[in-house]
Amino acid sequence: MPVSIIIFEDNEQLRQSLVVLLKSSPEYIVLGDYNNCLEAANIARRSKPDVVIMDIDLPEKSGIDGTRIIKETNPNTAVIMYTMFEDDKKIFDSLCAGANGYILKITTPYKLFDAIKEVTEGGAPMSPSIARRVLQSFQQKNMQQSYDLSKRENEILHLLTEGYSIKLIAYELKIAYETVRSHLKNIYSKLHVNCGKEAIAKVLKEKIL
Amino acid sequence: MPVSIIIFEDNEQLRQSLVVLLKSSPEYIVLGDYNNCLEAANIARRSKPDVVIMDIDLPEKSGIDGTRIIKETNPNTAVIMYTMFEDDKKIFDSLCAGANGYILKITTPYKLFDAIKEVTEGGAPMSPSIARRVLQSFQQKNMQQSYDLSKRENEILHLLTEGYSIKLIAYELKIAYETVRSHLKNIYSKLHVNCGKEAIAKVLKEKIL
DNA sequence: CGACTACTAACCCTTAAAGGGGATTTTATC
DNA sequence: GATAAAATCCCCTTTAAGGGTTAGTAGTCG
Numbered sequence: 001m002p003v004s005i006i007i008f009e010d011n012e013q014l015r016q017s018l019v020v021l022l023k024s025s026p027e028y029i030v031l032g033d034y035n036n037c038l039e040a041a042n043i044a045r046r047s048k049p050d051v052v053i054m055d056i057d058l059p060e061k062s063g064i065d066g067t068r069i070i071k072e073t074n075p076n077t078a079v080i081m082y083t084m085f086e087d088d089k090k091i092f093d094s095l096c097a098g099a100n101g102y103i104l105k106i107t108t109p110y111k112l113f114d115a116i117k118e119v120t121e122g123g124a125p126m127s128p129s130i131a132r133r134v135l136q137s138f139q140q141k142n143m144q145q146s147y148d149l150s151k152r153e154n155e156i157l158h159l160l161t162e163g164y165s166i167k168l169i170a171y172e173l174k175i176a177y178e179t180v181r182s183h184l185k186n187i188y189s190k191l192h193v194n195c196g197k198e199a200i201a202k203v204l205k206e207k208i209l
Numbered sequence: 210m211p212v213s214i215i216i217f218e219d220n221e222q223l224r225q226s227l228v229v230l231l232k233s234s235p236e237y238i239v240l241g242d243y244n245n246c247l248e249a250a251n252i253a254r255r256s257k258p259d260v261v262i263m264d265i266d267l268p269e270k271s272g273i274d275g276t277r278i279i280k281e282t283n284p285n286t287a288v289i290m291y292t293m294f295e296d297d298k299k300i301f302d303s304l305c306a307g308a309n310g311y312i313l314k315i316t317t318p319y320k321l322f323d324a325i326k327e328v329t330e331g332g333a334p335m336s337p338s339i340a341r342r343v344l345q346s347f348q349q350k351n352m353q354q355s356y357d358l359s360k361r362e363n364e365i366l367h368l369l370t371e372g373y374s375i376k377l378i379a380y381e382l383k384i385a386y387e388t389v390r391s392h393l394k395n396i397y398s399k400l401h402v403n404c405g406k407e408a409i410a411k412v413l414k415e416k417i418l
Numbered sequence: 419c420g421a422c423t424a425c426t427a428a429c430c431c432t433t434a435a436a437g438g439g440g441a442t443t444t445t446a447t448c
Numbered sequence: 449g450a451t452a453a454a455a456t457c458c459c460c461t462t463t464a465a466g467g468g469t470t471a472g473t474a475g476t477c478g
Contacts, residue, residue, distance in 0.1 A: 095347040124340030128332030134343065135333045138304040150424055163407035166465070179426050185467075186424095195434085195466070196406055198372035204413035359454060375435070388456050394437080395454095404436065404464085 002026060003120055006049040007033040008040070008066060009082070010058050014105075018053065021109060028116070035059075037066030044073040051116055054099070056083040056090055064090070064097050071098030078119040082112060091133055101125035147190050156183045161200050211235060212329055215258040216242040217249070217275060218291070219267050223314075227262065230318060237325070244268075246275030253282040260325055263308070265292040265299055273302050280307030287328040291321060300342055310334040356399050365392045370409050 005028055009015040015033050022028040031047045036058050044052075052070055056063040067079045080101040081094045094102060103115050104127040115125035126134065149157065159169045166184065170177045184196065193199045214237055218224040224242050231237040240256045245267050253261075261279055265272040276288045289310040290303045303311060312324050313336040324334035335343065358366065368378045375393065379386045393405070402408045 092347065095344060098348055100341075100344065118337065121337050122341055123337030124335070124344045126333070126340075128327065128330050131333030131335075132309075132331055135304060135309065138301065139307055152425065160406070161410055163402070163404075163410040165404075165406075175425085176427055178428055181465080182427075183425080184465090188466085193372070195372075195374075197369070197374075197409055200406055200409045201370055201372045201413065204410065361455065384455085385457055387458055390436085391456075392454095393435090397436085 002029045003051055003116060004029045004031050004047070004049045005051045005053065005116070006031050006043060006047060007053045008035075008037045008058065008063060009033070009053070009055040010035040011055075018109065018112075025113075037061050037063060037069070040066040040069045041073050044070045044077060048074055049077055051119060052077055052079045053082050053112070053116075054079050056081060056085055056094065064093050067094060067099050068097040080112070080115055080119055080125065086127075086129060086133075088133060091130060092137070095134070102130045103127055104130065149187065149190060153183055153187050153190070156180060157187055157199065157203060160184070160196055161203050211238045212260055212325060213238045213240050213256070213258045214260045214262065214325070215240050215252060215256060216262045217244075217246045217267065217272060218242070218262070218264040219244040220264075227318065227321075246270050246272060246278070249275040249278045250282050253279045253286060257283055258286055260328060261286055261288045262291050262321070262325075263288050265290060265294055265303065273299070273306050276303060276308050277306040289321070289324055289328055289334065295336075295338060295342075297342060300339060301346070304343070311339045312336055313339065358396065358399060362392055362396050362399070365389060366396055366408065366412060369393075369405055370412050 005022060007015055007018055007030065009018065012035070015035065019030050019033050022030050031049050032043065034043065037054070038061055040061075052067075054063040054067055054070075058066070063081065063083070067081070070077055070079055075098075078100040079098065080103060081099045082103050082105060083090070084105045085091075086104060091102060101115050101119050101124055103112055103125060107127055111127070118125040155173065156169055159172060164172065166180050167177060170180045173180070188194060188196075188199060191199055191202055193202055214231060216224055216227055216239065218227065221244065224244065228239050228242050231239050240258050241252065243252065246263070247270055249270075261276075263272040263276055263279075267275065272290065272292070276290070279286055279288055284307075287309040288307065289312060290308045291312050291314060292299070293314045294300075295313060300311060310324050310328050310333055312321055312334060316336055320336070327334040364382065365378055368381060373381065375389050376386060379389045382389070397403060397405075397408060400408055400411055402411055
């Protein structure tokens with residue numbers, strides 16, 4: 001059964017080259033090609049493509065917004081970002097929007113064919129430099145040190161992020177309630193926050209990504 | 210220039226098969242093979258391999274610990290996890306420990322060869338089902354649904370995780386303080402938590418992983 | 419030794435948040 | 449048009465938390 005594909009790409013030549021290339025193989029059926037994704041919702045609803053190839057830098061509405069719309073309308077459609085950009089924000093916004101793959105245009109179009117194959121098998125095709133960046137986002141957990149917290153402060157902050165109340169922290173560490181409060185005051189001051197909720201939010205947000 | 214490789218795998222037959230396979234190609238040099246990673250630090254320091262193939266379920270010290278040690282000792286060594294496990298915790302612990310790839314043993318050993326090639330090019334080879342899970346960790350629209358929060362409740366919970374106080378949330382949404390409190394009561398009840406700090410901790414922890 | 423930091427602890431006062439009620443209005447949905 | 453769900457608002461009471469301040473002890477370092 002051939003793979004049905006829709007292309008969103010505002011560069012006319014590139015888009016038509018892709019269409020011709022894909023049509024030359026019986027494995028693919030191109031259901032449509034567009035130079036913007038203003039109608040992405042309707043297109044996805046009507047065509048239900050297996051795969052969408054999506055440029056990011058589109059006029060009016062970005063390919064990232066388009067991706068979000070398509071995945072909301074039709075979660076089973078796999079979206080492959082196909083773009084020149086490799087800055088972190090575009091990568092992570094795309095993936096958060098639900099993209100299933102991220103291929104750079106500097107690679108040959110044949111890599112795009114591999115990506116289509118991989119994505120239909122449930123994979124997540126990514127250009128090597130993109131995949132490396134994605135992995136790196138799992139590996140940054142060095143923030144505690146940069147705020148120069150003492151051992152005890154780290155301990156208390158950790159319990160705080162587990163949802164412990166001050167009273168519970170005191171009990172857990174076998175120190176007085178007021179001592180915990182003293183530490184918390186110092187922690188808040190070092191983290192430049194004003195309360196425990198902000199501290200928790202800051203720590204958990206910076207730990208991962 | 211051939212790729213130098215070290216293997217950690219406690220299944221004798223599998224390990225020796227891999228050694229034989231890799232030695233049959235001039236592209237690879239096997240610097241060593243071990244059935245545990247107790248000496249991982251020394252091995253990495255002495256051999257400085259380009260690539261390590263790492264099983265997870267090793268006796269004494271897990272392959273995840275081994276990966277952490279190797280990456281600390283020798284960050285330029287690429288570590289490929291080669292394992293039967295595909296549960297989320299092992300995947301994410303491995304990646305956080307610094308693994309550069311994650312290949313399932315159910316795939317043929319030839320996929321492992323592709324992975325070695327890809328990882329030496331700076332990529333992040335992953336079996337399709339693993340790559341899909343990694344992507345999912347960026348997406349997380351399951352929380353909102355699974356706890357069945359209303360639109361307003363989601364909005365308020367989001368502001369709460371930004372560190373906003375109840376008063377600020379009320380001001381931001383142009384509704385009364387008591388209204389925000391009503392929503393928060395419902396949110397706490399739905400999330401099975403007792404206060405805002407726990408709610409923030411729960412939301413931010415579950416969003417990623 | 420004195421200066422410094424981390425850890426500990428306590429005090430007062432104020433504000434924020436939670437827990438428990440109840441009530442009204444809006445908005446979908448059938 | 450009835451019903452249910454969501455959103456809105458208000459009361460009172462208790463508890464948790466934050467801000468400010470002070471202070472003793474232990475260990476480190478020049």
